[in-house]
Amino acid sequence: MAYDKELADRIRDALEGAGEVREVKMFGGITFMVNEMMTATANTHGMLMVRCDPERADALLERPGADWPEMRGRKMSKGWIVVDEAGTESEADFISWIDEALAFNNSKRRK
DSSP states (O other), rough: OOOOOOHHHHHHHHHHTTEEEEEEETTTTTEEEEETTTEEEEESOOEEEEOOGGHHHHHTTTTTTTTTEEETTEEEOOTTTHHHHHHHHHHHHHHHHHHHHHHHHHHHHHH
């Protein structure tokens, strides 16, 4: 199954100017690396997966459409959130998820 190309285009557009962006096929989709750090993925189920601050994960999971991602039937560690279409339908909601991922990315770069 292929990843959601429209979602990938939205991610690509949102990351424009965010730094050095590289696309890598992984997690059954296409992952966007910003400055060599995983930032966001368009997966095969049409969902956005973002890397986030693990300390913010519980609060972020309360947002519409957000859930723990699973890989091979097991939940991934805190610091990853998968967001379904309901949580990314509006451009403002979509950009807020990308901003979360970029904020975490930037915090890791400074260390």
